[in-house]
Amino acid sequence: MKKRMMSICLVVLMLCSMFGISASATQFNTESIINPMYIYNNYFTGGTGIMNSMAGSQSKTFNASSGSISENACVTAVELNVTVSRGSIPFYIVVVDPNGHQAERYISASSRVKFDEFNDYYAKGTWKIYIYNRGSAFTDVSTATARITVNYGYDSYS
Numbered sequence: 001m002k003k004r005m006m007s008i009c010l011v012v013l014m015l016c017s018m019f020g021i022s023a024s025a026t027q028f029n030t031e032s033i034i035n036p037m038y039i040y041n042n043y044f045t046g047g048t049g050i051m052n053s054m055a056g057s058q059s060k061t062f063n064a065s066s067g068s069i070s071e072n073a074c075v076t077a078v079e080l081n082v083t084v085s086r087g088s089i090p091f092y093i094v095v096v097d098p099n100g101h102q103a104e105r106y107i108s109a110s111s112r113v114k115f116d117e118f119n120d121y122y123a124k125g126t127w128k129i130y131i132y133n134r135g136s137a138f139t140d141v142s143t144a145t146a147r148i149t150v151n152y153g154y155d156s157y158s
Helices: 002-026
Strands: 038-047 051-054 062-065 074-084 091-096 102-107 111-115 126-132 141-155
Touching: 038 062, 051 126, 062 141, 074 091, 074 102, 091 141, 102 111, 126 141
Parallel strands: none
Antiparallel strands: 038 141, 051 141, 062 126, 074 111, 074 141, 091 102, 091 126
16 A cells, blocks of 8 residues: 555646746747847737829828827837738838837838838827829839738836
8 A cells, every 4th residue: 555655646747847837938928039139029010001102202191090009018029910912013102100219111012021121110090001102104113002010029128
């Protein structure tokens, strides 16, 4: 009987130690491996309506709001999924962050475009998106829609 109790205790002890290691491994923040400077990575998205640029003009500007995120949320990545209408001439898409920093990309077909110019800037506020082309004739038209995804995190040192 004493040997059975001892065996059961050893089995229970082994199981507890195995589950204990497993439980602590699930608490490890894998996002910190991807971007070790930030923890609690998250994102927000926003879409545009139809953006039209004709003969070099700027389209209507569309806004994407960060919502009620913390003031100290910092951008870790910005990505746009751009859908270009058939028959459009190539154009530039412009993204402006809440602090006025802007970046643009040349677009000739529907695509996913990444921006790293905004990394480490504050994410909270209203982001703006618009297009323009370099055309000069009345028939030089660009039409597109876009969906922005702004990834953000919080400084792991604060």
